[in-house]
Amino acid sequence: MSELYGGIEAGGTKFVCAVGHGPHDLREVRFPTTTPQETIARAVDFFRAFPTLRAVGIGSFGPLEPRLDAPTYGHITTTPKPGWRGFDFVGAIRRGLGVPVAFDTDVNAAAWGEHRWGAAQDVRTFLYLTVGTGIGGGAVIAGSLHHGLGHPEMGHLLLPHDRQADPFPGTCPYHGDCWEGLASGPAIQSRWAAPADTLPADHPAWDLEARYLALGLVNLILAYAPQRIILGGGVMNQAHLYPRVRREVQTLLHGYLAHAELTASDFIVPPGLGAQAGVLGALALAMESDAGRS
Numbered sequence: 001m002s003e004l005y006g007g008i009e010a011g012g013t014k015f016v017c018a019v020g021h022g023p024h025d026l027r028e029v030r031f032p033t034t035t036p037q038e039t040i041a042r043a044v045d046f047f048r049a050f051p052t053l054r055a056v057g058i059g060s061f062g063p064l065e066p067r068l069d070a071p072t073y074g075h076i077t078t079t080p081k082p083g084w085r086g087f088d089f090v091g092a093i094r095r096g097l098g099v100p101v102a103f104d105t106d107v108n109a110a111a112w113g114e115h116r117w118g119a120a121q122d123v124r125t126f127l128y129l130t131v132g133t134g135i136g137g138g139a140v141i142a143g144s145l146h147h148g149l150g151h152p153e154m155g156h157l158l159l160p161h162d163r164q165a166d167p168f169p170g171t172c173p174y175h176g177d178c179w180e181g182l183a184s185g186p187a188i189q190s191r192w193a194a195p196a197d198t199l200p201a202d203h204p205a206w207d208l209e210a211r212y213l214a215l216g217l218v219n220l221i222l223a224y225a226p227q228r229i230i231l232g233g234g235v236m237n238q239a240h241l242y243p244r245v246r247r248e249v250q251t252l253l254h255g256y257l258a259h260a261e262l263t264a265s266d267f268i269v270p271p272g273l274g275a276q277a278g279v280l281g282a283l284a285l286a287m288e289s290d291a292g293r294s
């Protein structure tokens, strides 16, 4: 198989570009996200070294326009990230490489990667969430990536916030104490005046974090009826959070839902593909868009 596919995971701080056909033969590079011109030029240079490239998939930070019939399809829309607002991402990659380009959010791409090769191969309705610099969620519903009015923005769910117990106002520039404003990595750092990765496992930060993560997850469980939830991102490097979050979810559901799957240890899990979920999902999108054409 000499034909190759490309994947780009475009993050706010770094780009991951890779070629291959799946986890078994992935070749990848990582570099920092700077200006669109400089960053896209680096990505194009990497892919040009592979003349048999058939298609490229992109999983990007957003907000972005994923709907094929929208005039701004393939653009980053309202990001505050300097230089990227309104950027025609798909157009730039297509012009640079002359191959078809598939496009979705970073978290939808990661969900798709997990569905094809990772921790969600055996379920058709599930969520992928990242808890890192922000909180983001992607959804596969009945075997398809979920879009609607643009794409989901699960990180900005509004949760009950007991200001007596936790007076921290939150970090979201739009909402203050939305989910991301209360529970992202920077929110933890700002609340406790120490980077999240320096707080020991017995620090009170983590019970509060588990509580906020569970509050958001319970709302999502009730809204989407997922068969599994994959929780990734830098904050989830604190592996002790998984059992705490599972416990809090049960406490909050309070026995309302009777499905045995909900209490199983494989209901809320880490990504099976680790840090490669996003770029592999982008690769899968490229492979499938190509299969759709021929």
Ligand code: ADP
Pocket: 011, 012, 013, 130, 131, 132, 133, 134, 184, 185, 186, 189, 195, 196, 197, 198, 232, 233, 234, 235, 236, 237, 238
């Ligand atoms: P991004 O969201 O930018 O794609 P990450 O998912 O790696 O990147 O998230 C980065 C955030 O994760 C940082 O803000 C940091 O607060 C947090 N983080 C990274 N490593 C750890 C760790 N070991 N424990 C707790 N928080 C961490």
Ligand code: ZN
Pocket: 155, 156, 172, 173, 174, 175, 176, 178, 179, 180, 181
């Ligand atoms: Zn918000």
